Amino acid sequence: MKKLAFPIIILLVATLSSCLNGKYETTPVILIDPLIFVNADDTIGIVYNTTEAKYSTDTMLLGDTMFITVGFDAVGNNITSGQIKYQSEYAELTVMGAPDLGDDFIPAITDGAYDFTMATGYRGIFLMFRYIPKKTGTALLEFSIRSDSEFSPASFSLLTPIADPAAE
Numbered sequence: 040m041k042k043l044a045f046p047i048i049i050l051l052v053a054t055l056s057s058c059l060n061g062k063y064e065t066t067p068v069i070l071i072d073p074l075i076f077v078n079a080d081d082t083i084g085i086v087y088n089t090t091e092a093k094y095s096t097d098t099m100l101l102g103d104t105m106f107i108t109v110g111f112d113a114v115g116n117n118i119t120s121g122q123i124k125y126q127s128e129y130a131e132l133t134v135m136g137a138p139d140l141g142d143d144f145i146p147a148i149t150d151g152a153y154d155f156t157m158a159t160g161y162r163g164i165f166l167m168f169r170y171i172p173k174k175t176g177t178a179l180l181e182f183s184i185r186s187d188s189e190f191s192p193a194s195f196s197l198l199t200p201i202a203d204p205a206a207e
Contacts, residue, residue, distance in 0.1 A: 063115035067184045069195040070110035077103050088198055093179075095198035102204065105170040106135075112163040113186035121184045123153040123168065129178035129201060133169045140164075172201040 073085050075096060083105070088095040099105060111121050125132045127150050134153055137146050143158035157164065172178070178201060183194040 064188055064190060065114040065116065066190040067116070067118070067186045067188065067193040068110075068112045068114055069182050069184055069193055070112065071182075071195065071197065072108040076106040079104075079106070085197070091198060093196045093198050095200065098200045098202050099172050100202055100204045101172055101175065103172060105172075105199070107168045107170060107180075108165060109168065109182055110163065110165045111182075111184040113161075113184070113188070115162065116186040116188040116191075117159050118157045118161050118164065119185050119187055119191075120154065120156045121182070122155070124179075124181040124183075125151060125153075125170070126178045127151045129172060129174045129176055130199065131171045131173060132180075135167045135169055137166075170199070172199070175201050175203045175206075177201070 071085065071094075074082050075085065077083055077099065083097040083099065085094050085096055087093075096105070109123075111118060123132065123134075132153060134146065137144065143161065144164070145156045147154040147156075170180070178199045180197040180199060181194060182197070183192050185192040
């Protein structure tokens with residue numbers, strides 16, 4: 040019995056000390072609201088596109104404005120950075136309320152990408168995007184998040200088919 044007690048105590052101490060370091064070895068999560076508002080009064084959904092093996096919105100029309108709410112969760116860890124890639128020839132993307140987030144949220148905007156870094160201590164953030172289609176076709180939105188976990192980063196891809204209302 041004494042031979043068994045020592046390894047159990049060592050295992051228990053190792054388990055408890057790993058929980059006390061404030062880090063969890065989990066993959067970050069990206070949550071997208073399945074109900075996307077278009078033009079502030081209509082909605083479109085998200086479906087799984089088996090042909091492309093990616094998630095896809097219902098077809099948008101030129102002139103629509105899509106509002107997407109995305110949550111980035113580090114699952115007990117700290118968010119370090121994130122990125123939203125979009126095809127600027129197909130659509131315009133704006134992060135709403137980004138200036139109101141303060142000095143802890145640092146955006147870097149380039150053509151086709153919206154990168155951000157976070158101050159240490161933030162484990163999750165919800166952002167709302169305004170997405171305005173400019174050209175017909177199928178555009179791709181890619182969301183990624185990085186945390187201080189060794190199982191980071193995580194990503195999520197969303198296809199956005201865009202049609203011309205005059206062609207229908």
